[in-house]
Amino acid sequence: MKSRIPVILLACGSFNPTTNMHMRLFELARDHLHQTGRYRVIEGIMSPVNDNYGKKGLVSARHRVAMAKLALETSDWIRVDPWESEQETWTETVKVLRHHYNESLRVFQSKEFMRNKHPTERSTGESLSCQQSVLPELKLLCGADFLQTFKTPNLWKEEDIKEIVEKFGLVCISRAGSDPSQYIQESDLLTKFQHNIFLVKEWIQNEISATQIRSALCRGQSVKYLIPDSVIAYIAHHNIYTEESERKNEGDFLQPLKLHNTTINPLSD
Ligand SMILES: Nc1ncnc2c1ncn2[C@@H]1O[C@H](COP(=O)(O)OP(=O)(O)OP(=O)(O)O)[C@@H](O)[C@H]1O
Ligand SMILES: NC(=O)c1ccc[n+]([C@@H]2O[C@H](COP(=O)(O)O)[C@@H](O)[C@H]2O)c1
Ligand SMILES: [Zn+2]
Numbered sequence: 001m002k003s004r005i006p007v008i009l010l011a012c013g014s015f016n017p018t019t020n021m022h023m024r025l026f027e028l029a030r031d032h033l034h035q036t037g038r039y040r041v042i043e044g045i046m047s048p049v050n051d052n053y054g055k056k057g058l059v060s061a062r063h064r065v066a067m068a069k070l071a072l073e074t075s076d077w078i079r080v081d082p083w084e085s086e087q088e089t090w091t092e093t094v095k096v097l098r099h100h101y102n103e104s105l106r107v108f109q110s111k112e113f114m115r116n117k118h119p120t121e122r123s124t125g126e127s128l129s130c131q132q133s134v135l136p137e138l139k140l141l142c143g144a145d146f147l148q149t150f151k152t153p154n155l156w157k158e159e160d161i162k163e164i165v166e167k168f169g170l171v172c173i174s175r176a177g178s179d180p181s182q183y184i185q186e187s188d189l190l191t192k193f194q195h196n197i198f199l200v201k202e203w204i205q206n207e208i209s210a211t212q213i214r215s216a217l218c219r220g221q222s223v224k225y226l227i228p229d230s231v232i233a234y235i236a237h238h239n240i241y242t243e244e245s246e247r248k249n250e251g252d253f254l255q256p257l258k259l260h261n262t263t264i265n266p267l268s269d
Pocket of ligand 1: 011012013014015016019021022025141142143144145146173174175176206207208209210211212
């Protein structure tokens, strides 16, 4: 798979908590991209959203990052990155993509530098064309409900959506209740960049939702086999999901709505 384009998959979301389905998204996306014959997925990154996002029931990023780390202990290619959660405030997804893209370029360049410094370490018989490394691409990974939020008024800036689909690309996994292909047809912008949007159909439907996991936990019901045992133990140990935690940010607007909605915030741009 040497001449294929290396791809890093980035999933942005609450991960409150990380579920088995969040991890399946990466596996499904990787299989799909490999099947195109054009890509080689080299890394998966889970980026839990900043506490200032303002979503109801969003527990502290410290816990969400810790739970994601535990959940991903069994993966040899997906990792959690706390950068987004450690910023002063909520960050637009396109800026998170820019950050991770720049990071990947930095890693790429330092690897190239090492390769050029130690040319003798190249495997014997490797042709000169094989020695030219291909720049990695970074693609946003999401579920179909996430794609659907692009049309929520004031939630996303048009130019951000354009940059995501034009410059980076999107891998979208099916989810009951959302029809991503119809939604793409309804949008001129998404239709224009359709070649950069990969729709993945999950045939083994799995409707785990983090909200339902939290509800079950609050009621004292079992969530075993829906989220990893290590995450269940962490939640129990820190008593994370309670009726009180579910009331966090209740009635609040999401931060992107506050920033982009002129009727909520007349001074915003
Ligand atoms: N069952 C699922 N099928 C497909 N995509 C999913 C599924 N669960 C989560 N995702 C995707 O994972 C990403 C992160 O989602 P998120 O953290 O909001 O989880 P969630 O289960 O949707 O939680 P919540 O119920 O709190 O919204 C999003 O892109 C979302 O679309
Ligand atoms: N304008 C934007 O960049 C924008 C708007 C809404 C949500 N988001 C992101 O999408 C993700 C949505 O997560 P949830 O599905 O858990 O609400 C979060 O990572 C959030 O930061 C980005
Ligand atoms: Zn969600």
